[in-house]
Amino acid sequence: MLRAGGVAWSAHRLDAAEVAGSNPARPTLIIAEKNDAAKRIAFALDRSYKKLSFDGIPVYTGLWNSIKIYVIPARGHLYTLKTDVGDLSLFPVLDVEWVPVADDKYVTKLLDVIKKFIKEASEIIIACDYDIEGETIGYNIVKYNGGFEKIVKRAKFSTLTVEELKQSFNSLLTREKWLMADAGRTRHYIDFIWGISLSRLLMNEVRQGTGKRLSLSIGRVQGPTLIEIYNRESEINSYVPKPYWKFKAIGELRGQEFELSGPSLKSVDEVERAKKLKGKYGKVVFFDKDIEEIKPPYPFNLSDLQKEAYRLFGIQPWESLSILEKLYLRALISYPRTSSQKLPPTINYRSILSKLGQRYKEAGNVSRPHPVEGPIDDPAHPAIYPTGELQPLTGSEYKLYDLVARRFISSFYRNVRVAKKYMKVKADGFDLEADGAAVIDKGWLEVYPFREIREKSIPDAAVGEEVLIKDVNVELTFTKPPSRYTPSSLLEWMETNEIGTKATRADIIKTLYKRGYIRGNRIEITELGFSVARYFSFSQIITLEMTRKLEKSLENIEFGKTYPGEILNESARFLIEELKNAKYSEEMVELTKKYLAAGTGQSLGKCPVCGKGDLVLHISQAGKRYLKCNVCGASAPLPRKGKLVSAKKSCSYCGWPLIKRGGWVFCPNPNCPSSKLKNA
Amino acid sequence: MPKQQAKKCLVCGSYSEEGLLCFKHRTAAKSLTEGYKYWKEAFNISFNEYLKEVRKRSETGTWVKEIIDYVITSNDFNILLETG
Ligand SMILES: [Zn+2]
Numbered sequence: 001m002l003r004a005g006g007v008a009w010s011a012h013r014l015d016a017a018e019v020a021g022s023n024p025a026r027p028t029l030i031i032a033e034k035n036d037a038a039k040r041i042a043f044a045l046d047r048s049y050k051k052l053s054f055d056g057i058p059v060y061t062g063l064w065n066s067i068k069i070y071v072i073p074a075r076g077h078l079y080t081l082k083t084d085v086g087d088l089s090l091f092p093v094l095d096v097e098w099v100p101v102a103d104d105k106y107v108t109k110l111l112d113v114i115k116k117f118i119k120e121a122s123e124i125i126i127a128c129d130y131d132i133e134g135e136t137i138g139y140n141i142v143k144y145n146g147g148f149e150k151i152v153k154r155a156k157f158s159t160l161t162v163e164e165l166k167q168s169f170n171s172l173l174t175r176e177k178w179l180m181a182d183a184g185r186t187r188h189y190i191d192f193i194w195g196i197s198l199s200r201l202l203m204n205e206v207r208q209g210t211g212k213r214l215s216l217s218i219g220r221v222q223g224p225t226l227i228e229i230y231n232r233e234s235e236i237n238s239y240v241p242k243p244y245w246k247f248k249a250i251g252e253l254r255g256q257e258f259e260l261s262g263p264s265l266k267s268v269d270e271v272e273r274a275k276k277l278k279g280k281y282g283k284v285v286f287f288d289k290d291i292e293e294i295k296p297p298y299p300f301n302l303s304d305l306q307k308e309a310y311r312l313f314g315i316q317p318w319e320s321l322s323i324l325e326k327l328y329l330r331a332l333i334s335y336p337r338t339s340s341q342k343l344p345p346t347i348n349y350r351s352i353l354s355k356l357g358q359r360y361k362e363a364g365n366v367s368r369p370h371p372v373e374g375p376i377d378d379p380a381h382p383a384i385y386p387t388g389e390l391q392p393l394t395g396s397e398y399k400l401y402d403l404v405a406r407r408f409i410s411s412f413y414r415n416v417r418v419a420k421k422y423m424k425v426k427a428d429g430f431d432l433e434a435d436g437a438a439v440i441d442k443g444w445l446e447v448y449p450f451r452e453i454r455e456k457s458i459p460d461a462a463v464g465e466e467v468l469i470k471d472v473n474v475e476l477t478f479t480k481p482p483s484r485y486t487p488s489s490l491l492e493w494m495e496t497n498e499i500g501t502k503a504t505r506a507d508i509i510k511t512l513y514k515r516g517y518i519r520g521n522r523i524e525i526t527e528l529g530f531s532v533a534r535y536f537s538f539s540q541i542i543t544l545e546m547t548r549k550l551e552k553s554l555e556n557i558e559f560g561k562t563y564p565g566e567i568l569n570e571s572a573r574f575l576i577e578e579l580k581n582a583k584y585s586e587e588m589v590e591l592t593k594k595y596l597a598a599g600t601g602q603s604l605g606k607c608p609v610c611g612k613g614d615l616v617l618h619i620s621q622a623g624k625r626y627l628k629c630n631v632c633g634a635s636a637p638l639p640r641k642g643k644l645v646s647a648k649k650s651c652s653y654c655g656w657p658l659i660k661r662g663g664w665v666f667c668p669n670p671n672c673p674s675s676k677l678k679n680a
Numbered sequence: 681m682p683k684q685q686a687k688k689c690l691v692c693g694s695y696s697e698e699g700l701l702c703f704k705h706r707t708a709a710k711s712l713t714e715g716y717k718y719w720k721e722a723f724n725i726s727f728n729e730y731l732k733e734v735r736k737r738s739e740t741g742t743w744v745k746e747i748i749d750y751v752i753t754s755n756d757f758n759i760l761l762e763t764g
Contacts, residue, residue: 238707240715241739243722267722478739534703587703590695 026122027068030155031114031138033128036329037160038073041127044165045069056106057113064169070117074128078107079140081192089204092197092575096189098140115145125172127155130380131337132558133503136184158338158381160331161389180380183558187501190550190571194220197575198541201582202532209589217515218532220550221500221508223542226517226525228493230533232485233525239481245271249432250471251282251425256459257470260425260432265474274430277469282427287461289436294416296444297451298341298374299383300407302502303495305336305400310488312450313399317491318506323400324384331389333404337503338381341374343411347382353412355388356405362447366412373411406448413444421458425467434458484522499547528592535588541578604646604668605657609634615657615668617644627668636668690759691750700759701747708743709760727757 032038038060042049046062046069053059060071079098101107118124124147126138135154142152154175157168199217206214218226247262265271298304305324306317315323324336334347343349349371357363373383386405393401421436436458445451461467485493487509494505512518517529525533536542550571556562603614610632617638618628625638638644639661647658651667653674658665667674687695689702696702701709712734719730734740735748751757 234704234707235741237704237741237743238711239739239741240711240734240744241737242715242718266718268724478737480739481741587695587697 025067027070027117027120028064028123028125029114029117029121030069030071030125030127031141032071032073033134033137034075034329035073037127038071040160040162040329040331041165041169042069042071044160044162045169054113055109057110059113059117070121071127072110072114072117074137074141075106075110077101077133077137077140078111079144081188083192083196088200091200091204092193092572092579093200094193094572094575096192098144098185100144111141111145114141118142118145118147118150121150123151123153125153125155125169127157129335129337130154130156130158131335131503132180132184132187132501133337135178135180136188139178139181139185156380158334159387160329161387177560179558179560182564183554186557186564186567187554189568190554191220193572194575197579198223198536201579202535205535205585205588206592209586210592214592216528216532218536218542219508219511220542221494221504221547222512223536224497224499224544224547225490225494225508226512226529226533227537227542228544229485229490229512229518229523229525230530230537232482233530236481236484241478241480243476243478245274246475246477247274247430248473248475249277249427249469250473251432251434252468252470253284253461253465254459256457258434258436258458259456260434260467260469262430262432264477271474273428274474275472277427277430278472280428280469281466282425282430282432282469284423284461284463284465284467285426286424287422287463289419289421289460291440292418292420294418294443294453296372296410296413296415297407297448299343299371299385299411300404301339301341301374301376301378301383302336303339303491303505304341305384305403306506307488307492308403308450309400310486312403313396315396315400316487316506318487318510319396320400321506323396327397327401327404330391331387332391332393332401333387334383334385335381336384338378338384339376339502340378340381340383341376343371343373343382343385343408345370347385349412352386352388353409355390356386356409359390360405360409360447362413363409365446366409367414368412371408371411403450406450410444410448413447414441416443416445416453417441418453421460423458423461427467427469484520484524486521486523490523497544497548498551499544500551531588531592535585538585539578539582541575541582546574604644604659605650607632607634608650608655608657608669636670638668690754690756691747704743705747708741708747711741712744712747713760 030041032041035058038058042060042062045064049060049062051058051060058073062069078101080101081096082099082102083093083096085093085095100111124142126135126142128134128138142148152175153172155168156173157164195217198219202216202218203214206212206216245265247265249260249262251258251260262274265274300308302321302324306320309315309320310317321336324333327333328336353363353366384404385408386401417440419438419440423434425432425434436456437453438455438457439453445453487506490509491505494500494508500508512529516526517532518525540546553562553567553570557564557567603616604627605615607613607615607629610629613629613632615627615629618626625640626635627638628635636656638659642661645660647660647665649658650656651658651669651672651674654667654669654672656667656669656672659668687698689696689705690700691705692702694702694704699706715734716727716730719725719733725733731748731752735745747759751759
């Protein structure tokens with residue numbers, strides 16, 4: 001008998017008496033992904049379930065179809081990859097194995113408890129999230145604790161409602177092959193060997209060139225993402241604007257004034273010609289009008305929802321995923337990690353709409369029997385939809401729930417109808433255009449008011465009619481550099497280029513921030529990020545094409561079109577070959593040296609201006625060093641050379657933190673009275 | 681480990697793989713020389729005036745501003761041909 005710490009465990013020994021109860025059959029073990037999910041599953045299967053505790057590990061128990069069940073929640077991944085190749089100068093690292101997550105007492109206890117229950121059970125049900133990560137979590141737990149000697153089944157559900165859970169457990173899936181787990185385990189394996197090998201290559205380069213050990217890392221999907229940010233940074237920093245003139249005119253026809261827009265003008269000569277149109281007549285050369293029907297937007301998949309949450313509320317993609325996860329665990333919405341834009345009839349549209357009707361009166365006004373759907377499907381889950389259960393919500397949770405509910409209702413709504421007009425006028429060799437739009441039926445905008453339709457009135461016209469140009473307006477303008485990525489637009493770029501997965505993209509961006517390669521909401525690359533990206537931008541190891549190809553292969557495993565072994569071999573061969581070709585880069589080493597010498601990124605004291613932020617050392621593109629507060633932006637120049645450290649004292653004149661360079665202590669505040677004293 | 685003669689960028693002093701400009705300022709020089717034709721067409725101005733006007737614009741990239749500063753103070757226009 002297992003004794004993990006004693007007390008609680010012995011209080012609930014899994015002895016014959018308890019297992020038997022009213023039923024002599026051996027129990028069924030259900031592995032859930034998280035505690036809240038475990039509780040909901042236990043409740044759905046037996047309303048009078050009980051919570052037991054084994055040395056702090058919660059286990060939910062009850063009777064289901066007269067069989068004793070135990071539901072144990074995992075806590076994310078309990079197994080992780082590890083290598084015994086400790087020598088950092090050795091790479092590629094291909095020797096890797098799955099081991100329990102180290103240094104986590106809870107996981108150790110949890111695995112002890114699970115092992116015990118697996119031994120007692122006659123049947124095991126993996127009820128983790130129905131996707132690659134969820135299946136990998138469940139599969140590893142079963143595999144490394146002797147579970148595959150028992151009958152192992154899979155529960156598939158997209159919401160944690162009692163109804164769906166019951167249905168799911170009454171029609172469990174049996175598996176010949178665990179393809180999702182194969183795909184997940186292979187992805188983890190490949191990410192691990194690539195990550196560790198590329199990082200070691202990078203660190204080795206720096207150590208050879210500088211003699212310093214700097215902990216640097218880069219991942220398989222982070223690589224091309226960082227290179228994209230680097231390319232954008234280069235475009236912005238080397239941007240030269242082009243001048244042009246915006247050209248607008250006011251026309252008059254059939255007694256109505258309206259706006260016309262002309263082509264952009266490239267020179268002062270053209271501007272002079274355009275100005276002379278004032279008071280002259282142009283001729284209508286084309287006119288058309290039509291009613292435009294705008295269908296409701298597609299039901300949400302994860303990335304569409306993340307983009308919308310950022311656009312409307314500024315919620316970052318990783319924040320929205322974590323909020324959606326909570327809403328899912330409270331059975332308010334369906335599983336959020338989905339690519340699907342489709343809603344199958346099995347979710348029972350009418351029942352959900354009628355429940356939502358208690359909060360959203362618009363749910364009673366729908367006119368389509370079936371929702372409008374998008375083209376993207378996901379075999380594992382439908383689009384994100386509200387279950388119809390209502391609970392009081394506040395803040396961001398309310399905002400996201402409301403968005404999901406409104407989007408769902410709107411997909412059953414009638415079209416928005418807009419009366420459109422389009423006119424083309426020729427005047428003295430210039431082509432002028434006018435657009436008109438008027439909403440005649442708000443349609444789905446009544447329930448989903450997050451789209452703007454700009455109304456503009458122009459007169460009807462007939463070809464050949466004359467338009468008086470009453471006024472001409474030209475405005476000198478300059479082209480703008482491409483805009484910086486935001487986490488949301490970067491996520492969209494990753495999606496368009498098919499790298500990463502819907503579940504991992506947001507985290508990959510977050511990791512780039514954590515490693516100090518990028519900063520700010522309008523993303524800037526740091527000096528360190530720049531040198532790492534520049535190094536890899538030369539090699540063939542991290543290319544967008546290679547990353548995308550590997551993503552496709554990993555996807556094929558899930559659909560049984562290829563085998564893990566094949567992909568692993570191919571990927572390892574490529575890695576070995578490319579690492580052989582990796583060239584020592586003097587430039588990367590020099591950039592990193594500069595970074596090291598500058599001490600960039602360290603805080604040299606609290607900001608006296610706002611009292612909240614830290615004064616962080618930065619180096620400009622031109623190599624000048626300065627302090628900048630990471631909260632209020634207060635800044636001060638610094639000497640160009642020498643190691644700078646905090647003197648751990650404040651200036652007695654102005655309160656700024658004093659800084660030490662060698663034996664010299666100085667106040668960095670450019671307006672400090674002490675510097676004036678010195679100069680006096 | 682290959683030890684080469686250290687080459688430095690005339691604008692910022694950074695290591696440069698080849699020539700007199702580092703990667704950043706080489707890229708900036710290229711887009712600066714390519715941009716002139718649009719400004720000449722628009723305002724019919726000289727290259728010198730062009731540099732001063734571009735330097736003033738907020739849309740202009742940092743590396744471009746840095747190389748303009750260098751060209752104007754050193755009067756070294758030839759450096760802009762270093763775009764190889
Ligand atoms: Zn330079």
